[in-house]
Amino acid sequence: MNTNRLSPTLEKALSDQMNKEILASHTFLSYGIWADDKGYQGIANFLYRHSQEERNHSIKFMEYVLNRGGKPKVDAIPAPPKDPESLTECFDGVFKHEVDNTTSIYQIVDMSLAEKDWATWNFMQWFVQEQIEEETLASNLIDKLKIAGGDRATDESLFTLDKTLQEAPDDAPLAQEATGANP
Ligand code: FEO
Numbered sequence: 001m002n003t004n005r006l007s008p009t010l011e012k013a014l015s016d017q018m019n020k021e022i023l024a025s026h027t028f029l030s031y032g033i034w035a036d037d038k039g040y041q042g043i044a045n046f047l048y049r050h051s052q053e054e055r056n057h058s059i060k061f062m063e064y065v066l067n068r069g070g071k072p073k074v075d076a077i078p079a080p081p082k083d084p085e086s087l088t089e090c091f092d093g094v095f096k097h098e099v100d101n102t103t104s105i106y107q108i109v110d111m112s113l114a115e116k117d118w119a120t121w122n123f124m125q126w127f128v129q130e131q132i133e134e135e136t137l138a139s140n141l142i143d144k145l146k147i148a149g150g151d152r153a154t155d156e157s158l159f160t161l162d163k164t165l166q167e168a169p170d171d172a173p174l175a176q177e178a179t180g181a182n183p
Helices: 008-037 041-067 087-115 118-148 155-167
Strands: none
Touching (some): 041 087, 041 118
16 A cells, blocks of 8 residues: 655655755855864854754654655765855855755745645745744844954954854744844
8 A cells, every 4th residue: 555645746855855955964064164174163163053953954854754655865965065265155155055945945835735735834834934043043144244344354353253153042033932022
């Protein structure tokens, strides 16, 4: 008896997304190594933690496809992008990667809606929320670097930025959780 409750199209899309999350993990790992090598250990640590989070996302997709009776396929992962030339390029790269990933997540939401696959639609809502958080986190990185002086930041302000990111929480606060007293 066929127990697969995913359409072949959605099974493939979810499996492809599992692989994209692994690519995101490799990309942030590679950026982290670049930052570490440049002496920004706090920024590297932030990127390593983010890399691990992307791997966890990949496992969520793997587990979901298996739970629905499908079989995800681990593909060859493309090489991560080349090393950035500057912190600005690094943080812009993180932001762009997140925005591209959101597009990919929305495509699966669209597909599940078209197929009326409510289980997958419901599963994907976690990722819709997660992407809001991740885009906010990435855009905060860009803002923090701008405040520090961008590519012309002094060593002292970069030292402070590095230290801040070492200790930064991995999750951005969500608008849904804001109140008047705690905006
Ligand atoms: Fe798994 Fe950053 O999205």
